[in-house]
Amino acid sequence: MAVKDRDRFSTATRIRLLGEQTAARVYRSQTKRQARRSRLTGRAALLALVLCTLIVAMAYPIRQYVSQRAEISDLQREKEDAAERVERLRDLKARWQDDKYAEQQIRQRLHYVMPGETGYIVIDPDAAKQSRADLGAADRPWYSNVWDAVDKSDAADQ
Template sequence: MAVKDRDRFSTATRIRLLGEQTAARVYRSQTKRQARRSRLTGRAALLVLVLCSLVVALAYPIRQYVSQRADIADLQRQKEQARQRVEQLRDLKARWQDDSYAEQQIRLRLHYVMPGETGYVVIDPDAARKARLDHTAADRPWYANVWDGVDKSDASDQ
């Protein structure tokens, strides 16, 4: 009987029926998707609107928070550096309280000698030769530079 039913319909009829069935399935799936889409569209739009509002409302405070955390970290670093510097200065102050350290530094920095001692300054011959060739203002005493300036200004007036 199945053979008779199949023969009863021509190929064109069968193709047309298949097309109609397929079109009906596609139409049903589209309407379901549209129904689902229309249901979610309003909710999704509201959700997106709420999320955007939250992002806009929280953007500035979060930026301020991050900026302040960076400032706090910078201030803590400066505080630690200042603490270390204070510690160094306290050590230096304690050393200067010692008379032998002060005397040593005075002799070293100012070239002072004790009464009865003879002070000598040893000059490296290579450095002296180089100084004679270079004659830079930084290598000479300050008063020599002042007198050179006076001599130059006096010579330019004549």
């Protein structure tokens, strides 16, 4: 037993035992790490596949939802514009119910005057020259005026 004890405590034996223990630990940790890595990789792949499937499945409904929300927003804006226009038209209708406003508009737009008043219309000098040039057109038959207008437009195109 003394030989065995001495052999057990020799440096070479201890180094050999330490090497074997270390190798066993390294082997165990590598196999655990590989097992853990392979499990996580499979899980990660499955998770990625599920996420991609969900994204693809939800892409069309989300796009529809966004486009419908934009359409609803546009329709609400149009509704507000229409409500403003209705309000303006109601105001205009209420103004036209007033006789004084109607009289003012008739005088302004149709150049009407009340009995005893003198109406004046100021003509632009350039417009007066142009109307004098067309004065001869009133003396001719209507079809001559039409034909002259066609000739003028044809000359303008060339």
